[in-house]
Amino acid sequence: MTDETQLLRVEDxxxxxxxxxxxxxxxxxxSLSVARNETLAIVGESGSGKSLTATAILGLLPRSARVxxxxxxxxxxxxxxxxxxxxxxxxxxxxxxxxxxxxxxxDPCYRVGDQxxxxxxxxxxxxxxxxxxxxxxxxxxxxxxxxxxxxxQFPHQLSGGLRQRVVIAMALLCEPDLIIxxxxxxxxxxxxxxxxxxxxxxxxxxxxxxxxxxxxDFGVVAGMADRIAVMYxxxxxxxxxxxxxxxxxxxxxxEGLLQALPSLRVGDGPLGLIPGVVPRQVGPxxxxxxxxxxxxxxxxxxxxxxxxxxxGFARATRCILPSDRPRDDRTVWHRQMGEDK
Amino acid sequence: MIxxxxxxxxxxxxxxxxxxxxxxxxxxxxxxxxxxxxGETLGLVGESGSGKSTLAKIIxxxxxxxxxxxxxxxxxxxxxxxxxRARLIQPVFQDPYxxxxxxxxxxxxxxxxxxxxxYDTGKVRREKVREMAAMVGLPEHLLAAYPVQLSGGQRQRVxxxxxxxxxxxMLICDEPTSALDASVQAQILNLLARLKxxxxxxxxxxSHDLGVVRHLSDRVAVLYxxxxxxxxxxxxxxxxxxxxxxxxxxxxxxxxxxxxxxxxPGPNAELPSPLAPPPGCAFHPRCSKADRTDCRERVPEPxxxxxNLVCCHHPNPSDLVARAVQPxxxxxxxxx
Amino acid sequence: xxxxxxxxxxxxxxxxMLAMVILMALLxxxxxxxxxxxxxxxxxxxxxxxxxxxxxEHILGTDNxxxxxxxxxxxxxxxxxxxxxxxxVMSGVIGSALGIAAGYFGGRLDMIVTFLVTVRLSLPxxxxxxxxxxxxxxxxxxxxxxxxxxxxxxxAIVSRxxxxxxxxxxxxxxxxxxxxxSARVLIRELLPNLYGxxxxxxxxxxxxxxxxxxxxxxxxxxxxxxxxxxxxMVAEAKSQLLFRPWVLAIPSVALIWLVLSINLVGDALRDxxxxxxxx
Numbered sequence: 001m002t003d004e005t006q007l008l009r010v011e012d013x014x015x016x017x018x019x020x021x022x023x024x025x026x027x028x029x030x031s032l033s034v035a036r037n038e039t040l041a042i043v044g045e046s047g048s049g050k051s052l053t054a055t056a057i058l059g060l061l062p063r064s065a066r067v068x069x070x071x072x073x074x075x076x077x078x079x080x081x082x083x084x085x086x087x088x089x090x091x092x093x094x095x096x097x098x099x100x101x102x103x104x105x106x107d108p109c110y111r112v113g114d115q116x117x118x119x120x121x122x123x124x125x126x127x128x129x130x131x132x133x134x135x136x137x138x139x140x141x142x143x144x145x146x147x148x149x150x151x152x153q154f155p156h157q158l159s160g161g162l163r164q165r166v167v168i169a170m171a172l173l174c175e176p177d178l179i180i181x182x183x184x185x186x187x188x189x190x191x192x193x194x195x196x197x198x199x200x201x202x203x204x205x206x207x208x209x210x211x212x213x214x215x216x217d218f219g220v221v222a223g224m225a226d227r228i229a230v231m232y233x234x235x236x237x238x239x240x241x242x243x244x245x246x247x248x249x250x251x252x253x254x255e256g257l258l259q260a261l262p263s264l265r266v267g268d269g270p271l272g273l274i275p276g277v278v279p280r281q282v283g284p285x286x287x288x289x290x291x292x293x294x295x296x297x298x299x300x301x302x303x304x305x306x307x308x309x310x311x312g313f314a315r316a317t318r319c320i321l322p323s324d325r326p327r328d329d330r331t332v333w334h335r336q337m338g339e340d341k
Numbered sequence: 342m343i344x345x346x347x348x349x350x351x352x353x354x355x356x357x358x359x360x361x362x363x364x365x366x367x368x369x370x371x372x373x374x375x376x377x378x379x380g381e382t383l384g385l386v387g388e389s390g391s392g393k394s395t396l397a398k399i400i401x402x403x404x405x406x407x408x409x410x411x412x413x414x415x416x417x418x419x420x421x422x423x424x425x426r427a428r429l430i431q432p433v434f435q436d437p438y439x440x441x442x443x444x445x446x447x448x449x450x451x452x453x454x455x456x457x458x459x460y461d462t463g464k465v466r467r468e469k470v471r472e473m474a475a476m477v478g479l480p481e482h483l484l485a486a487y488p489v490q491l492s493g494g495q496r497q498r499v500x501x502x503x504x505x506x507x508x509x510x511m512l513i514c515d516e517p518t519s520a521l522d523a524s525v526q527a528q529i530l531n532l533l534a535r536l537k538x539x540x541x542x543x544x545x546x547x548s549h550d551l552g553v554v555r556h557l558s559d560r561v562a563v564l565y566x567x568x569x570x571x572x573x574x575x576x577x578x579x580x581x582x583x584x585x586x587x588x589x590x591x592x593x594x595x596x597x598x599x600x601x602x603x604x605x606p607g608p609n610a611e612l613p614s615p616l617a618p619p620p621g622c623a624f625h626p627r628c629s630k631a632d633r634t635d636c637r638e639r640v641p642e643p644x645x646x647x648x649n650l651v652c653c654h655h656p657n658p659s660d661l662v663a664r665a666v667q668p669x670x671x672x673x674x675x676x677x
Numbered sequence: 678x679x680x681x682x683x684x685x686x687x688x689x690x691x692x693x694m695l696a697m698v699i700l701m702a703l704l705x706x707x708x709x710x711x712x713x714x715x716x717x718x719x720x721x722x723x724x725x726x727x728x729x730x731x732x733x734e735h736i737l738g739t740d741n742x743x744x745x746x747x748x749x750x751x752x753x754x755x756x757x758x759x760x761x762x763x764x765x766v767m768s769g770v771i772g773s774a775l776g777i778a779a780g781y782f783g784g785r786l787d788m789i790v791t792f793l794v795t796v797r798l799s800l801p802x803x804x805x806x807x808x809x810x811x812x813x814x815x816x817x818x819x820x821x822x823x824x825x826x827x828x829x830x831x832x833a834i835v836s837r838x839x840x841x842x843x844x845x846x847x848x849x850x851x852x853x854x855x856x857x858x859s860a861r862v863l864i865r866e867l868l869p870n871l872y873g874x875x876x877x878x879x880x881x882x883x884x885x886x887x888x889x890x891x892x893x894x895x896x897x898x899x900x901x902x903x904x905x906x907x908x909x910m911v912a913e914a915k916s917q918l919l920f921r922p923w924v925l926a927i928p929s930v931a932l933i934w935l936v937l938s939i940n941l942v943g944d945a946l947r948d949x950x951x952x953x954x955x956x
Contacts, residue, residue: 045522159611160389189388189612190549191627194593198606216523219595223603243599260527261597262552270534271527271556277492401854427856440847444869450848453865454855500851507855 006033007210008057008178012070015049015056022282027052028234031308034178034210039201041213041225041242045257047278049234050214054180058097059087074178093123096171100183102163106155113151116170123174138169143199161192165199172203182214197224218261222246227314230254233278233289236308240315250317252294259333272333288319295333296321342378344415345510345543346400346430349374351409353395357616367616369395371567373409374643377511382537382544384558384575386551386590390615391564393547397515400545402426414510424458431504435516437496441488447474447499448484454507473502477532494525498532505536511543518553530556551594555579563587566615566623573649583649583656585628622654630655685949691941698935702758705751710736713752714903717743722921740924741913750931753905757887757935760821764886765879767825772832773875777863779833780840790833797830803892810898820899824889828882835878839871873946880943884936891932907932 015027027049034040044050056067059079072079074094079087091097099105107115116135120126126134132151139147142165155163164184171179181200185193201224204211213224221228225242230251238251249255259272276293285305291297300320308316311323353370369392377383387393398404399411402418411418413429421429431454434440441450448470455466474484477498488496497517504512514533518526534557537544548554554561555575562572563586571584582588592604610626613619619626625636633654641652646659717739724731725738725746737746779790809823843849844867852866891908893899900906910928917924 045524159614161611190551190593191388191589192612194595194604195606198603201603217595218523218597219601222597222599222601223595246597247599257523258597260524262527262530262550262556263596270531273527273531274524403850403853423858424856427854430854432851432854434847434851436847440851442848442852442866442870445866453852453857457856457861503851503855 006073007036007038007075008032008034008212009071009073010053010057010069011072012068013053013056013072014068015052015061016066016068018064018066024282025284026234027056028285030231030234030236032229032236032239034212036177036210037204037208038226039204039211039213039224041215041221041228042231043215043218043221043228044231045216045278047233048231050231051182053231054097054182054212054214058091058095058180089123092119092176093174094176095178095180096174096176098164098167098171098179098181098184101187102160102167103155103187105167106163108155110154111151112153112155112158112166116151116166116173119170119173134173135169138173139166141203142166142169142172143195144169160188161195164188164192164196168196168199168203172207172209175207176209178210178212180212180214183216184213185220186215186217193220200224218246218258230257235289235318237290237318238316239308244315250311250315250323251290251319252296252321253290256293256295256333274333296325342381344376345379345413346377346545347375347410347412348400349410349412351375351396351399351406351411353392353399353404354407365616368618369567369615370399370406373567373569375562375569375572377543377545379510379543380541381560382546382558384554384561385545385547385564386549386554386561387547387564388549388612390566390612392567392615393564394515396564397432397513397545397547400513401430401432427454427457428507428509430511430513431507431509433497433500433504433512433514433517435519437493437500437520438488440500441496443488445487446484447479447486447488447491450488450499451484451502451506454503458507469506470502473506476536477502477505478528492525493521494528497521497525497529501529501532501536505540505542508540509542511545513545513547515547516549517546519548519550526553533557551579551590563590566613566618568623568652569643569650570624570653571649571651573651577649577659581657581659583651583659584624584653585630585657586624588657589627622652685945687941688945688949691938691945694934694938695942698754698938699758701751702754705748705755709745709748709751711745711748713744713749713905715744717745719743722917722924724921725923725927728923737927738923740910741917746910746924746927749905749910750907750927753907753910753928753931754935756817756900756904756906757890757932760817760824760890761883761887761939763821764824764828765883767821768827768829768882768886769832769875769879771826772829773836773871775829776833776836776838777840777867777871780837781844781859781863781867783841787837790837794830794833797827800827802827802889806889806893807896807898810893817900817904820890820893824886828885828889831878831882832875835874836871839874840867843867843870877943877947880939880946884939884943887932887935887939 010033011031013027013030014025017024017026030049030053032040042050042053055061057072057079061067069080074090082090106112113132113135116138117128117131120131120134121128136147136151139150144150144162144165150158158166185196188196197220200211213220215221222242228240228242228245229236230238230253232253238245238249238254245254246258249258256272256274260274262271274293279289279292287302287304288306291301294301298321306318306320308318310316351370351373352368355367355369357365357367373396385393385396395404399406405419413421418426451470451473452466455461455469461469470484471481474481479495479498479502483491483495491499517533518529521529530553536542537557544557546554546557558575560573561575561578562569563584564570565586571578571582571587578587579591582591589607595601595603607629608627613623613626621637621639622641628636635654639654641654643650643652649659720735720739721741721743723735723739726733726736731738735745735747737750739745740749775790775793779787805827806823810820813819849862849866852862857866890899890906891911894906894908895912897912900909902909907928911925914924914928
């Protein structure tokens with residue numbers, strides 16, 4: 001894949017937060033890329049740094065945070081070189097973000113229509129009347145019945161699913177090239193989640209935007225993603241095409257995580273466990289980030305930090321073990337009880 | 342099978358609405374008939390507005406039903422005293438961050454139910470607390486700590502320890518792992534499974550996650566807008582659901598496997614509010630089958646077949662023969 | 678938390694200031710140079726030692742009856758502190774009890790308590806205290822009772838709102854489920870979580886009480902001679918504002934010092950106790 005086809009290219013993104021107990025590094029050297037019409041899923045548990053990565057790309061972190069990167073490029077434009085005003089113009093126009101909680105993403109004091117019109121008029125020269133008409137059209141496109149009524153309503157008058165549709169509509173108003181969705185369906189009921197995901201997918205097919213989907217739910221990933229990046233402890237530990245990665249994960253963390261999921265179809269028996277807890281992110285890495293919890297760990301793993309290495313076509317992993325190492329499907333992940341420190 | 346908990350026609354209404362919107366009645370539960378036998382785990386599945394939290398509150402005795410009866414061990418719940426009820430049913434809640442008193446030490450939190458029961462000396466209590474901590478996998482040095490120092494998974498273990506220390510007959514787990522990461526969730530689920538079998542617990546597991554329900558439950562009941570729309574043996578109900586809502590739920594549970602497809606979008610309708618339930622069958626606006634008048638007009642009555650219940654005018658055919666599944670328990674229902 | 682406490686400037690400064698006053702009150706019988714009621718009519722209005730005409734015999738000078746101001750300040754601190762502490766304890770107990778009950782049980786009890794609070798808030802405190810003292814006489818204990826029965830409103834409001842928030846927390850529900858009586862829930866589970874906010878209210882109300890007593894004494898309806906109160910000192914000196922300012926200024930500064938120290942400590946306590954976890 002040449003650079004020209006990449007819509008977004010992030011290379012070596014690091015976020016450091018100075019705290020009373022030292023320098024915290026919640027994001028350490030993250031590299032990823034998304035193309036147009038492609039969905040990249042960033043999966044990880046809490047503390048993996050996935051949400052911070054997204055906020056860092058958009059330049060929305062507080063000033064106390066130190067963001068370094070070799071490149072953050074949108075269609076070739078280096079975002080780190082843009083001033084604050086240029087970055088503001090970009091947000092909402094070419095990159096849009098969908099947040100997790102629709103209740104807090106919308107301003108409760110203003111009507112839905114007014115909020116949408118405000119976005120349009122910030123990025124385009126358009127009259128209020130035309131803006132309202134476009135907003136109405138967008139609400140219809142996201143499947144909201146009777147959009148004229150909804151435009152005049154306040155957010156609290158809408159259900160959770162409707163609110164998230166409104167948020168998606170707002171994200172699409174200026175026809176962005178890239179959408180970053182941070183846990184867009186976590187706060188919704190499971191049947192509504194299915195609707196919203198289908199909506200996102202069909203909109204992507206129609207408009208061709210690139211989608212970065214941040215989630216902790218592997219089921220959502222399986223249904224939506226073209227490519228996956230698994231994050232652990234502030235680093236990307238594995239990347240690859242969706243189906244391939246799910247079928248044969250290369251990194252032990254991915255393997256362990258997939259083992260731990262209770263499935264609707266597989267039989268009974270205890271779930272696989274990853275013992276231990278996520279380590280604190282203070283100070284530089286001296287070894288593989290996962291070595292304390294990895295059942296395949298060897299001596300070399302604790303000697304030096306591990307870089308991402310390519311394994312075959314479009315796959316990479318941050319693990320030095322060979323990809324054809326012997327794997328026990330479940331027994332290696334079974335412990336009586338996880339050790340919580 | 343000995344029956345432990347039985348709900349008959351339980352309804353719960355709330356009066357909502359203020360000066361501006363007028364007095365409205367929210368029917369959270371509309372006639373629930375339920376049975377749980379000793380040693381069995383019933384999974385209760387429902388989304389927002391289904392009434393599952395209300396049901397939990399009623400079974401715990403924290404709220405009275407507006408109509409109907411709750412029988413525990415044969416006797417109505419109201420006739421049992423506070424302390425007696427505590428020995429019968431205990432809860433484990435969803436949020437590990439608000440289910441423990443931040444100003445009490447872990448050992449005090451776990452010992453508190455014993456203190457209230459009042460028949461152990463301090464020494465016996467301390468010993469029981471230590472045993473319980475070991476049983477749930479809590480390292481002993483954490484007993485002197487405070488909740489703020491513990492992780493989410495550890496806190497949930499404390500909540501489980503507190504629930505089990507009086508050795509109740511039944512445990513009600515209300516979304517016990519929803520607030521936890523996947524790896525921690527697995528630990529807690531394994532723990533619950535082990536304790537269930539070691540202590541012979543009866544359990545009511547409330548969850549929206551079908552995978553969790555499948556992992557722990559013997560039987561499953563599906564709630565929609567305050568009514569049970571389907572109930573039966575877990576494997577059978579989740580494997581070949583008869584009610585269209587159950588089918589939708591199963592379709593929406595995305596497996597973390599290669600080749601997973603999103604379910605086809607059904608009729609575009611939102612979750613109805615319990616304040617304004619659709620007439621007739623409450624699910625009909627979202628049901629791909631329902632364009633027949635009976636769905637729109639009449640509330641379906643429950644039909645029982647081989648111990649499985651479904652409330653639908655046009656349920657999917659059951660394929661018991663094809664699956665040859667042995668339900669682990671029988672499921673009695675009285676006709677309404 | 679203690680680490681944060683040490684770094685918090687307001688707390689350090691305020692505590693030191695307050696400690697000085699407390700020490701002064703405790704040790705006044707031992708270290709006051711003179712009997713505060715002792716009149717020395719030959720040395721009336723002698724200025725503080727740093728002014729012209731002052732001497733080290735009376736470091737802060739003397740008042741209209743020749744009484745040593747320093748000694749009167751020292752003894753007066755006792756009055757302010759005693760009244761401050763006792764009234765706060767009294768109003769704290771009354772207000773918290775009402776607020777917790779209202780917040781936990783709700784319903785009619787809540788309506789009654791809210792009504793009482795509204796009534797109390799619409800009363801002008803100084804006026805009511807005046808009337809009470811004027812009608813029933815002004816012994817110290819009566820004044821403490823009057824102020825204590827008037828300053829409970831903020832305790833009630835704060836404890837009610839915090840209790841309402843906490844009552845829906847799952848650990849409270851769990852306590853009901855394992856068989857706790859309402860009394861046990863309130864005392865063992867709820868109350869420990871209220872100490873933080875209530876302590877903050879207590880410190881602020883103490884400042885109020887001190888000022889209220891000073892006002893009453895200033896109006897002649899508080900402490901009576903030969904007892905010493907800073908408010909009384911200000912009252913007796915009010916005619917001397919232009920000619921012998923120190924007689925008025927010194928007790929005023931003492932009052933400002935005490936109230937400021939209490940407010941600094943209270944502010945700091947609020948900052949320290951609020952963001953700690955989720956209480």
